[in-house]
Amino acid sequence: MTFCKCSAWSELQSRHCETFVLDPSYGWLLCWVELTEEKGYTQVNRFGVPIKHCPMCGKMLNTED
Numbered sequence: 001m002t003f004c005k006c007s008a009w010s011e012l013q014s015r016h017c018e019t020f021v022l023d024p025s026y027g028w029l030l031c032w033v034e035l036t037e038e039k040g041y042t043q044v045n046r047f048g049v050p051i052k053h054c055p056m057c058g059k060m061l062n063t064e065d
Helices: 007-013
Strands: 020-023 025-037 041-050
Touching: none
Parallel strands: none
Antiparallel strands: 020 025, 025 041
16 A cells, blocks of 8 residues: 655655554554553553645545555
8 A cells, every 4th residue: 555655755654664554444544652651560552643644745645555
């Protein structure tokens, strides 16, 4: 799946391939993980923000294959 066809995206994708994920329900997501310490245990929290435009060039993102 091609996110965007701009050259800046190609470089970003090769360096951070797990940061941008295509989810069937939400479309493209900007994803990250946060680790917190609670009562002696490490909690893993996963977050994602839906995005509709390429962060590099501003074009509308492709959600279809």
